[in-house]
Amino acid sequence: MKLTFRWYGSDDPVTLENIRQIPGMTGVVSAIYDIPVGEAWPIEKIRDLKESVEKNGLELEVIESVPVHEDIKLGAGKRDYYIENYKQSIRNLGELGVKVICYNFMPVFDWTRSHLEHQLPDGSTTLVYYKEHVDLMNPLSGELSLPGWDSSYTKEGINELFKMYEKVDEEKLWENLGHFLNEIIPVAEEAGVKMAIHPDDPPWSIFGLPRIITSETNVDRFLDLYDSEHNGITLCTGSLGCTDKNDVVKLTRKYAGMKRINFMHIRNVKIVNEDSFEESAHHSEAGSIDVVGVLRALYEEGFTGYVRPDHGRMIWGETGKPGYGLYDRALGSQYILGIWDTMK
Numbered sequence: 001m002k003l004t005f006r007w008y009g010s011d012d013p014v015t016l017e018n019i020r021q022i023p024g025m026t027g028v029v030s031a032i033y034d035i036p037v038g039e040a041w042p043i044e045k046i047r048d049l050k051e052s053v054e055k056n057g058l059e060l061e062v063i064e065s066v067p068v069h070e071d072i073k074l075g076a077g078k079r080d081y082y083i084e085n086y087k088q089s090i091r092n093l094g095e096l097g098v099k100v101i102c103y104n105f106m107p108v109f110d111w112t113r114s115h116l117e118h119q120l121p122d123g124s125t126t127l128v129y130y131k132e133h134v135d136l137m138n139p140l141s142g143e144l145s146l147p148g149w150d151s152s153y154t155k156e157g158i159n160e161l162f163k164m165y166e167k168v169d170e171e172k173l174w175e176n177l178g179h180f181l182n183e184i185i186p187v188a189e190e191a192g193v194k195m196a197i198h199p200d201d202p203p204w205s206i207f208g209l210p211r212i213i214t215s216e217t218n219v220d221r222f223l224d225l226y227d228s229e230h231n232g233i234t235l236c237t238g239s240l241g242c243t244d245k246n247d248v249v250k251l252t253r254k255y256a257g258m259k260r261i262n263f264m265h266i267r268n269v270k271i272v273n274e275d276s277f278e279e280s281a282h283h284s285e286a287g288s289i290d291v292v293g294v295l296r297a298l299y300e301e302g303f304t305g306y307v308r309p310d311h312g313r314m315i316w317g318e319t320g321k322p323g324y325g326l327y328d329r330a331l332g333s334q335y336i337l338g339i340w341d342t343m344k
């Protein structure tokens, strides 16, 4: 396994110097944030990013994410143009040594939570998803602000987008994903890049929009769409594991055995009740996920890919990007590393 840490670029309050001092850290997972969604990533910008990372003794072998334009998910508008751009980004990233690209295929919203600073009994704050709160949110009101939410959407723009998705049910979304994979995976193979789709977070439909990367059945279907090690998944324990319908240890063992896990996101969540959860510390006993079991499954299946601690709580008074402070993720990384080392 190669231990990595997400870094949001030079604006991130967590610095490369900070990350470098975490024991066992081999590299960062990052992206270029100032390119409009859908445009190809220029090679010069990738090179600048890579050099800034390498100057600090870290590698840049995983990109999270190269976002997929809504036209590709909708199968509409300028889809072909955006797919060609996506291919170019893959080629450019491969040329500069990137090995894995994480992306997702969630319509409109990326990850969704009801609260970003829910206080836990120990005084730390964390991200939570309470169904009863999300059910009351109206994404068409023009007032919504959520993580993963593109605040550049106007009220009219978002209404129009929702209208377009009225014609896209789950089957149509599968079809559009299949088309996308048929186009990009051969390019990824040639570029030496492994694609890693992130599961939908949470793994169920929200606001009436379709979501398909949600369960074992659907991950199986996804992998069958294009049978190649370059068409793999990001197994995010917290996303798949926030419902007890998914047995994350079992899924880890199965997909690692198939060599289709190209990237691991490890975090813990505490399932509060059906369709509600709180993100917790990485420690297995802190939440509903058997993190030790996940790592054991990876180890026993000979996993050699990239792992990163996923979201952390805010602890010790730290402020910053929700889910992406330094301290709790660093603690999580050491929990992961410690478990791993005992199995060697």
Ligand SMILES: [Mn+2]
Pocket: 198, 236, 238, 239, 265, 310
């Ligand atoms: Mn994740």
